[in-house]
Amino acid sequence: MAGYFGTVGQWVLAKAAGLLDFCAYNALVLRSLFHKRRGGLESSLSVLFKQVFFTGVQALPVIALVALALGAISIVQSLTQLPKFGGEAFIGKILITVIVRELGPILTGFIVIGRSGTAITTEIGNMVVQHEIEALEAMGIDPVRYLVIPRVFGVTASLVALNIYFDIFALVGGFLVSKTVLLTSFTIFLREIVSSMVVADIAVSLLKGFIFGILVSVICTFRGFSVKLSSTEVPQMASKAVVGSITALFIADGIITFIYYF
Amino acid sequence: MNDPAVELKDVSLAFGNEPILTSISIRIPKGALVAITGPSGCGKSTLLKISAGLLHPDSGTVTIEGVDIFNVSRSTLYELRKSFAFVFQDGALISNLTLYNNLALPIRYHYRLSDEEIEKRVRAVLDDFGLYTERRLMPAQLSIGQRKLASFARGIIMEPRLIFVDEPVSGIDAITTQRMVGKLLPLRDDNKVTMVMVSHNLDFIKSSADYIALIYQNKLFAYGTRDDILKSEDPILQGILSIIVDEQAIVAEEVLEILSESPF
Amino acid sequence: MAYRFKHIEKIVGVFLTLVILIVVTLVILIGRERRWFEKQFEYSTEFWRGEGLNPGLVVSIKGIQIGEVKSVFLNEENWIEVRFSVYEEYSERIRKDSVAKLRSPLIGSKVLEIIPGGKDQLPLENGSYIWSEDMDEGIRILKQKAKEEKPDQLTRILQNVEALTENLSDTEGNLEQSLAKLRELLDMLSSKDGSFAKTLASIDRITGSIEDKEGSIGKLLYDNYELYDGIISIMKKLDTIMSDIQTLSGTIAETSPEIKAAIEQANMTMDEATGLIRTLQQNFFVRGFSSRKDDVVVPLENAEREGGYSEGGGFGR
Numbered sequence: 001m002a003g004y005f006g007t008v009g010q011w012v013l014a015k016a017a018g019l020l021d022f023c024a025y026n027a028l029v030l031r032s033l034f035h036k037r038r039g040g041l042e043s044s045l046s047v048l049f050k051q052v053f054f055t056g057v058q059a060l061p062v063i064a065l066v067a068l069a070l071g072a073i074s075i076v077q078s079l080t081q082l083p084k085f086g087g088e089a090f091i092g093k094i095l096i097t098v099i100v101r102e103l104g105p106i107l108t109g110f111i112v113i114g115r116s117g118t119a120i121t122t123e124i125g126n127m128v129v130q131h132e133i134e135a136l137e138a139m140g141i142d143p144v145r146y147l148v149i150p151r152v153f154g155v156t157a158s159l160v161a162l163n164i165y166f167d168i169f170a171l172v173g174g175f176l177v178s179k180t181v182l183l184t185s186f187t188i189f190l191r192e193i194v195s196s197m198v199v200a201d202i203a204v205s206l207l208k209g210f211i212f213g214i215l216v217s218v219i220c221t222f223r224g225f226s227v228k229l230s231s232t233e234v235p236q237m238a239s240k241a242v243v244g245s246i247t248a249l250f251i252a253d254g255i256i257t258f259i260y261y262f
Numbered sequence: 263m264n265d266p267a268v269e270l271k272d273v274s275l276a277f278g279n280e281p282i283l284t285s286i287s288i289r290i291p292k293g294a295l296v297a298i299t300g301p302s303g304c305g306k307s308t309l310l311k312i313s314a315g316l317l318h319p320d321s322g323t324v325t326i327e328g329v330d331i332f333n334v335s336r337s338t339l340y341e342l343r344k345s346f347a348f349v350f351q352d353g354a355l356i357s358n359l360t361l362y363n364n365l366a367l368p369i370r371y372h373y374r375l376s377d378e379e380i381e382k383r384v385r386a387v388l389d390d391f392g393l394y395t396e397r398r399l400m401p402a403q404l405s406i407g408q409r410k411l412a413s414f415a416r417g418i419i420m421e422p423r424l425i426f427v428d429e430p431v432s433g434i435d436a437i438t439t440q441r442m443v444g445k446l447l448p449l450r451d452d453n454k455v456t457m458v459m460v461s462h463n464l465d466f467i468k469s470s471a472d473y474i475a476l477i478y479q480n481k482l483f484a485y486g487t488r489d490d491i492l493k494s495e496d497p498i499l500q501g502i503l504s505i506i507v508d509e510q511a512i513v514a515e516e517v518l519e520i521l522s523e524s525p526f
Numbered sequence: 527m528a529y530r531f532k533h534i535e536k537i538v539g540v541f542l543t544l545v546i547l548i549v550v551t552l553v554i555l556i557g558r559e560r561r562w563f564e565k566q567f568e569y570s571t572e573f574w575r576g577e578g579l580n581p582g583l584v585v586s587i588k589g590i591q592i593g594e595v596k597s598v599f600l601n602e603e604n605w606i607e608v609r610f611s612v613y614e615e616y617s618e619r620i621r622k623d624s625v626a627k628l629r630s631p632l633i634g635s636k637v638l639e640i641i642p643g644g645k646d647q648l649p650l651e652n653g654s655y656i657w658s659e660d661m662d663e664g665i666r667i668l669k670q671k672a673k674e675e676k677p678d679q680l681t682r683i684l685q686n687v688e689a690l691t692e693n694l695s696d697t698e699g700n701l702e703q704s705l706a707k708l709r710e711l712l713d714m715l716s717s718k719d720g721s722f723a724k725t726l727a728s729i730d731r732i733t734g735s736i737e738d739k740e741g742s743i744g745k746l747l748y749d750n751y752e753l754y755d756g757i758i759s760i761m762k763k764l765d766t767i768m769s770d771i772q773t774l775s776g777t778i779a780e781t782s783p784e785i786k787a788a789i790e791q792a793n794m795t796m797d798e799a800t801g802l803i804r805t806l807q808q809n810f811f812v813r814g815f816s817s818r819k820d821d822v823v824v825p826l827e828n829a830e831r832e833g834g835y836s837e838g839g840g841f842g843r
Contacts, residue, residue: 035337044371052538060541123358134316135354138426139368139416140343142336146371161545168548194555202552 025222029152032145044150051154055116056161062111064173067166070107071174074098075189079182092196095171100201104166105208106253109216112159113245117220120151121241124224125234133225148221155220156213163209200260208256215248266325267292267424267456268313273322275308282308283319284480290473293453297467297488298460300477301505306460307351307428309477313458314348314426315339326424344372347417351428353409355401355416362388362397365416372420383419391415392441407438414445425449427459431466446470462506468492478502567617567652568596569610571626574660576606578636579628585610585638592616595638610638621647623667626658629688641671686793708768708799760802767799 078091124147127133136143175189223241227233268290275282282305290296298306311317313324315331324331331339355364365384369375388394391411401409410430417425430446431439443466449455450470461467467474474491476484476499484491484499494500557563573579576598583595593612601607612620621643629639650656657664
């Protein structure tokens with residue numbers, strides 16, 4: 001009995017310690033974010049560009065595919081189902097809420113976690129194992145500044161950008177796909193979308209991309225640095241990073257939606 | 263000797279219940295080459311990492327150029343490390359950068375220089391180390407010896423005052439060893455540069471070190487000038503020295519023979 | 527390496543620039559849809575009550591949106607002060623004698639309807655104050671306009687519907703009174719000692735005295751017979767219409783869900799009734815009743831709404 005509670009207690013303590021570590025890590029990231037320093041910008045900038053290239057540009061095909069599928073499905077469904085009970089007036093609003101506000105950011109987040117989140121954790125984990133982090137430290141290069149900050153910026157910028165691409169692919173591409181089934185004219189559809197879109201929709205989409213990007217990059221880099229000695233820890237940490245990021249994404253999504261409609 | 267480059271005081275470290283280092287104090291004089299040696303698994307490399315501030319000891323202090331490196335802000339420490347070099351046993355090059363960019367990285371990070379300026383410096387160093395033709399290769403495409411050389415080159419490019427070297431001549435082929443030694447010795451003779459080296463190649467130590475620190479069973483067993491240590495009559499000390507064996511000793515011996523004939 | 531690096535930079539640059547372009551385009555599109563980039567003219571007015579008045583409400587002239595309500599607040603005199611914007615292209619329609627009215631369509635939120643000013647009046651400057659239907663001046667202008675302008679079909683129907691819905695929600699309202707009055711009128715028309723019967727009798731007498739004579743009077747008489755037949759048929763029609771209205775009001779009381787159709791029917795009926803009464807009015811034989819017609823129709827047609835109209839509130843009773 002005591003053993004059981006002891007296990008639970010240890011589990012809670014371990015979780016709390018992990019959370020504390022994570023908070024300390026966040027503080028470190030924040031500090032190096034605001035720490036002024038000459039130089040260093042260019043090397044970090046090149047990492048940033050590479051990160052945007054890998055996370056953003058190379059994810060475009062997947063994003064396009066998912067967006068096309070989702071867009072086509074929701075457009076066909078809403079254009080055929082809604083008029084059955086007099087809901088034509090809400091087609092634009094529903095599509096925008098579903099695609100731009102909710103599913104777009106979440107699905108983009110998932111794709112980025114799957115593609116880049118794991119890559120970041122694995123890369124940093126391997127760097128720890130191969131003493132590359134130590135090497136950076138020894139050269140006086142702040143690993144947080146050199147590795148984490150550009151990844152946070154890169155993943156965030158990519159997620160924000162991918163979000164917008166997702167919306168465009170889903171709304172425009174999705175419509176073109178559904179044109180094979182439907183007869184609605186493109187201009188009418190576009191007008192409907194634009195007239196039922198408010199700036200808050202775009203703002204929420206951008207904000208979600210921004211927050212998800214920060215969450216994913218910080219959690220995944222943290223998990224990467226959590227690798228201590230052996231390379232067997234790397235895949236473990238990668239899966240932890242995925243689970244953690246997805247959980248964080250859902251919680252953040254809930255909070256943002258709650259705050260918006262509060 | 264009054265103003266040491268690096269000073270370790272009472273440094274202890276344990277992994278769990280197993281002690282790695284127990285109460286080690288060393289003063290490393292400026293401009294000297296100190297070789298830390300000892301049998302395998304005695305914590306030499308750990309001591310080197312602690313000296314460079316890469317590893318936190320459980321207790322004790324490390325002072326580099328008067329700065330207590332475990333009690334300063336990270337930014338001060340990074341600033342200080344600009345003038346350090348740490349040559350890793352396995353090279354520890356950044357694996358997703360080419361050799362060229364690995365060398366350019368610290369310059370780019372610490373200084374605002376034009377691309378041409380950086381190119382000039384990197385090229386000079388790479389030429390010097392005979393690695394210029396490999397500049398576009400990724401670290402994984404280089405041989406171990408080349409990686410070690412590159413790691414050294416990466417340290418040298420920042421024109422350091424203090425160089426930590428972990429096993430410079432073990433596990434590499436004769437020619438690379440020759441190149442490595444050829445780079446190391448001039449730096450030893452440079453009075454502005456202090457070197458701390460870990461090696462268990464006694465022959466190499468004999469031919470290069472100014473001071474020798476002998477670690478045995480987690481403790482600093484003996485520390486003194488090369489001659490003091492090597493010519494000591496102490497049977498235990500000689501016994502310890504006799505069990506320090508480098509797997510590549512034979513290769514190194516050959517090299518040292520060649521070296522003894524060479525001008526440096 | 528140098529080349530590849532630049533290559534990545536270019537791609538990433540295009541990737542990010544495109545996003546910025548898309549966002550800017552979207553914002554501009556939305557802004558154009560919302561008319562952000564046009565100069566907006568602001569006016570203010572005051573209402574006595576503020577139910578259903580809130581920022582974002584559509585401001586319209588004859589059902590076409592010309593702007594939107596910007597702010598609504600209760601001022602020191604306890605009037606509801608409303609500030610609203612008008613698109614540049616319509617700003618000239620706001621003139622000195624414009625009046626703001628609150629209209630409640632059957633479905634959806636209220637509309638701030640502006641009665642455009644007369645062409646002879648000066649346009650109001652940006653930031654001016656205009657009269658509302660709740661103010662004496664506004665009421666005066668509205669009445670004057672009602673006299674001047676012959677309302678078109680749609681306005682009349684809309685006015686009727688509005689008045690009707692207002693009345694329907696009030697059992698002791700104008701409809702009941704109007705119906706009572708109509709019934710009175712019908713009674714009068716059918717009663718034997720009513721003036722209509724008297725007229726008929728006098729026509730009878732006249733025809734009797736004229737019958738044996740021939741010539742132009744006889745021809746006129748034949749015409750008069752036609753006229754007479756016309757009047758009779760009109761009266762019959764009127765009678766059925768009235769009974770329609772009676773059954774309709776009964777239906778309304780019973781069934782609220784079918785109210786929309788009922789109101790449409792009622793409206794058509796009312797319209798027909800108005801038309802009929804107009805025809806009667808023009809006929810010299812029934813001119814004697816024309817003064818009464820005002821009593822019947824005017825409260826329906828030009829009835830000013832009293833107080834707020836709450837949707838369906840009165841129907842469910």
